[in-house]
Amino acid sequence: MTDTPTTASADLLVDAFGRIRETVHEVVGGLSPDELEVRIDDGANSIAWLVWHLTRVQDDHIADAAGTEQVWTAEGWHGRFGLSFRPGATGYGHSAKDVAKLGGVTAELLAGYHDAVHDRTVAYLGTLKDADLGRVVDEGWTPAVTLGVRLVSVVSDDLQHAGQAAFVRGWLERP
Numbered sequence: 001m002t003d004t005p006t007t008a009s010a011d012l013l014v015d016a017f018g019r020i021r022e023t024v025h026e027v028v029g030g031l032s033p034d035e036l037e038v039r040i041d042d043g044a045n046s047i048a049w050l051v052w053h054l055t056r057v058q059d060d061h062i063a064d065a066a067g068t069e070q071v072w073t074a075e076g077w078h079g080r081f082g083l084s085f086r087p088g089a090t091g092y093g094h095s096a097k098d099v100a101k102l103g104g105v106t107a108e109l110l111a112g113y114h115d116a117v118h119d120r121t122v123a124y125l126g127t128l129k130d131a132d133l134g135r136v137v138d139e140g141w142t143p144a145v146t147l148g149v150r151l152v153s154v155v156s157d158d159l160q161h162a163g164q165a166a167f168v169r170g171w172l173e174r175p
Contacts, residue, residue: 009133009148010125016155017125020058021118023162024051027169028107036110037103038172042096047165049102051110052081053091054161059117060090061154065137065147066124077113081105 028051036048056072063070072078078087084101133148
């Protein structure tokens with residue numbers, strides 16, 4: 001396995017996932033656990049939850065595509081976070097009460113988990129050839145979802161949540 005992408009497609013995906021990583025670090029950097037838990041209102045998501053969720057989705061989807069165990073469980077992140085959610089939870093379908101349960105986490109913990117998932121993602125992307133992107137990974141949709149579509153979907157979802165977290169940080173820091 002190589003550490004660098006083997007195709008232009010993989011290069012683009014590595015760049016996209018790198019931008020997510022940069023945004024995650026910018027958003028959580030220097031914030032206290034209390035600031036990471038702030039919600040604009042009782043129904044809104046916190047920075048901590050948004051970053052945790054986007055990282056969990058990336059971890060879940062990349063592990064599924066690669067046929068590996070998620071970083072969350074394989075590297076003990078589930079235990080380090082100490083959350084009451086089942087190990088397979090990604091935040092999909094979480095209620096406002098569930099969002100409120102994600103508390104007491106540090107910026108370093110969030111960034112560390114994201115970095116571990118990012119590293120796994122980049123390593124996996126480095127194994128791909130363009131032809132791999134057409135492989136069907138989910139037949140539960142019409143049309144069936146290919147690996148390329150799944151990876152772009154993760155990038156899109158992650159960037160949206162990273163942008164939401166950046167908005168909350170901006171709201172926190174306004175005069």
